[in-house]
Amino acid sequence: MDRLIYTAMTGANAAASRQSVLANNLANVSTNGFRAQLATYRAVPLRGEGATTRVFALEATAGHLNTPGPAMRTDRSLDVMAKGDAWFTVQGSDGTEAYTRNGHIEVATDGTLTTGNGLQVLSSDGSPITSPAGAELTIQPDGNVSAKVGNQPANVIGRLKLVVPTAEDPLKRGGDGLFRTLSGDPLNSEDTARVQAGMLEGSNVNAIEAMVGMIQTARQFEAQTRLMQTAESNDRAAGQLLNLQG
DSSP: OOTHHHHHHHHHHHHHHHHHHHHHHHHTTTSTTOOOBOOOEEEEEOOSSSOOOOEEEEEOOOOBOOSOOOEEEOOOTTBEEEOTTOEEEEEOTTSSEEEESOOBEEEOTTSBEEETTSOBBBBTTSSBOBOOTTOEEEEOTTSEEEEEOTTSOOEEEEEBOEEOOOSSSOEEEOTTSOEEESSOOOOOOOTTOOEEETEEEOOOOOHHHHHHHHHHHHHHHHHHHHHHHHHHHHHHHHHHHHTOOO
């Protein structure tokens, strides 16, 4: 059998994987702070006896598009947008420290500050931030959270842990959509990091580019499947020739 069917299969698998990535990006075009996932592949020649005439398409290390999303004004005191390369720190569902650009903060029933999906927002010392009952909260540009109850003076109840990833230990997206360091070690709080209250960062996904990419990938998948059909036809014809009585 011609090895074409195997190389065409790797191309089809690569196209299907890229289609999944693009579909996920498009589904998160309205998710605050979402970073578009990238799909990258490399051509690997098949080594063996004879000439190298076959090339496999294999998935390479994929990352995310790190450009910031558009700034959206909400005028809500607990909506904050991280400036520059800063990230907010939350406690993931697995108990580990994780990072996000989604600055939509809410107050849970027990007074702890959480994200919109219920993850605890961590302070600079790594602990949750708890608000007094009935307090009016404000977040300062340096990340300090102030609580004002009635006519009493406002008190700082904690400082958001803002981190800045380094080139030596970059961030990697996890299966839960949150980011963690490549080494798995937590990052130190960055005192110079700043936020802007009343604003949220939108998704950096370009919907038009994602849709065009999905169309191109669908056509590529069809081309790979046609190659597999061609390989099957060639194999069938070769079998018929071998069965001829001479």
